[in-house]
Amino acid sequence: MSEGPPAGPKGWAEIAEEARRRIYVRDWAPGQVIPSEEALAVEFGVARATVNRALRALAEEGWVERRRRAGTRVAERPVRRATFSIPLIRDEVEQLGRGYRYAMQSCEEVDTPGEIATRLAMQGEPRVLRITALHRGDGWAYAWEERWINPGVVPEARGVDWRIESPNEWLLAQVPYTEVAVSVGAEAASEEVAGAFLCEPGTPLLSLERTTWSGQWGVTFVRLSYAPGHRMWSRM
Amino acid sequence: MSEGPPAGPKGWAEIAEEARRRIYVRDWAPGQVIPSEEALAVEFGVARATVNRALRALAEEGWVERRRRAGTRVAERPVRRATFSIPLIRDEVEQLGRGYRYAMQSCEEVDTPGEIATRLAMQGEPRVLRITALHRGDGWAYAWEERWINPGVVPEARGVDWRIESPNEWLLAQVPYTEVAVSVGAEAASEEVAGAFLCEPGTPLLSLERTTWSGQWGVTFVRLSYAPGHRMWSRM
DNA sequence: TAGTGGTCTAGACCACCAG
DNA sequence: TGGTGGTCTAGACCACTAT
Structure with missing residues (x-):
């Protein structure tokens, strides 16, 4: 045979x-x-x-x-890599089949805090834009955004009405970026954020921080705090 | 010219x-x-x-x-991907230039909790191994491990002295795996974990959960809780 | 149906580095 | 210094899908 x-x-x-x-x-x-x-x-x-x-x-x-x-x-020790996709929150929410809504909470131009100046490697620009906003899915708070924008790199940002424009989407369309640094960690909910999530202050929240660069210029730093219990998934 | x-x-x-x-x-x-x-x-x-x-x-x-x-x-919406490398904790700690130490905290065979049975898709094996351990760097608590092992897939695990063997390293050497699912989130420190980290119970901790499969068999589920303030970094 | 990316081939040269 | 992977070429056929 x-x-x-x-x-x-x-x-x-x-x-x-x-x-x-x-x-x-x-x-x-x-x-x-x-x-x-x-x-x-x-x-x-x-x-x-x-x-x-x-x-x-x-x-x-x-x-x-x-x-x-x-x-x-x-490989003796397979160093596994976990890859998380980081879409726009709008897409993230809509992919869950929920209705997305963006709502600015506050917007101000302030003296640059040292931490932000460091993260964005700011020089000679003493002021920075700070925006906070809430992203909702079907009316429920999905993520809290605290955004810092370097107006030295994006002066047009000063004229934007952030009650209408979502910072991430606006920046994506306006500013090309070359490099992005991302980190995730756990934080305690502040009074303000706890109010949005209807949870106790101090509740552990997953936070995602992202610094975006355009060449050598730090464009923006954002900290996203997700609703209590939120997890990011990766399949390898 | x-x-x-x-x-x-x-x-x-x-x-x-x-x-x-x-x-x-x-x-x-x-x-x-x-x-x-x-x-x-x-x-x-x-x-x-x-x-x-x-x-x-x-x-x-x-x-x-x-x-x-x-x-x-x-791409209109560049769906960015953040890739985090997930090495052995030993390697992670040693790369920071710290002395690594592993210490088992507890080890028992228990009736399989429903959550674990689901995660590991366990059938017919009513018992499961549960191990808790602490990973230290230069004496300081670096990460807390809560490990569940399916003895239906790895019966040899019952005979291992987990005071000596670190579960992850032992499993890596013993069991080939085909698939891994990873997620990260934020959790409140339990009394037990808070004791190890010398922090208050309820302190937000970054937690990494990983389920490992060998073919269709769920081998192990682990939840790593990192020290307060720990962040995972990715550069894209 | 035609144009695009996906893949494969057989051959070649090169950069690197363990022995 | 020779063997290995990294890369490139010119050409070919195929899979998919917009039109």
Whole structure:
């Protein structure tokens, strides 16, 4: 009973899948060097570029580490990466099937606090725009926004009516940005924020801070405080 | 005064950089379709595969959206992705230059709480291992771990001395996993955890929850509570 | 149906670095 | 210094989908 040609992996995705399987069953053990691209290309009957594509994907996923001359080895400590997508809050809310509403809470131009000056690397611009706003989904408070804008970089921001414009969406449309730094942490709800969320002051809230740069210029810093119990999810 | 040939972008990385620049200066405006790979290949004097590599990178970064036939267009709403690396806590602590220490706090086999049974999709295995532990850096509490292990998938876990073995490191070495779900949120410190962190009960803590799967089997669920003020950082 | 991106090939040269 | 991965090329076929 002869069998047809073995249905081996065909494209780079299938080859990557086969490689994951071999790692999974310890066929390729942690720390071990796996065969070279050339050897695998021969084994699978594909071009080396195809194997390269597959192994590059595995490396990005953290399964293997690759170095010239040293070859490709299975990661001992797979440093997993969790990727969270950070859409506009409007999109986030609407994707939940809820009606989105934005409401400015306050808007003022103030002397730049030291912390903000540092974060935005501000020089010579002693004043900064501070806006607070509430994002609602179906009437319920979804996230509280505390926004700082550097008018030295975006002078037009001074003329905007923030009761109508949502800072994030306005800035996105106006200012190109090159770099973004994000962090997440836990904070206690202030009196003001607790009022919006109808919770006790001191309630733990997930906070997301984001600093946005346009070249070397700090454009804006925002702290988003999500409703109590909110979690950010990632699937790897 | 004739000039030499213009020093255009050479490799895929430089072409990607040039494309980012064009998006940045609104040369390619949001929502607009950019030239085809073929056209760009001609413009830059490279093979189409090289342009493809560059644009694929931009798509992964969220700058452009690509669809066959429809072409490549600049994203209207760049859905930014924040990637956090999640190393072993040991590595995390040691990278800060601190001395790492692990200390089990409790270990018991208990009737599976409904929440855990759901998370691990447990069937027929009414008992589960629960371990709590403290991770220290230079003697200071760094993170509190509450770990649940499904002995139906990892029966050997019952025989392990968790005063010595750190669950995460042991599991990593023992059980191959295929899928991981991660979430972050904010929690109030319990009495027990507050004691470890020398803070008031109710203090907001960043919590990271992770469920790990091996095929269709839920292996383990862990909740890490980080010290007050801890933040996770990502640079995009 | 035609045009776009997705993928693959066979070959080539190069950068890097472990031995 | 040789073997490995990183990259590029010129060409080809295919999958998808806007028109």
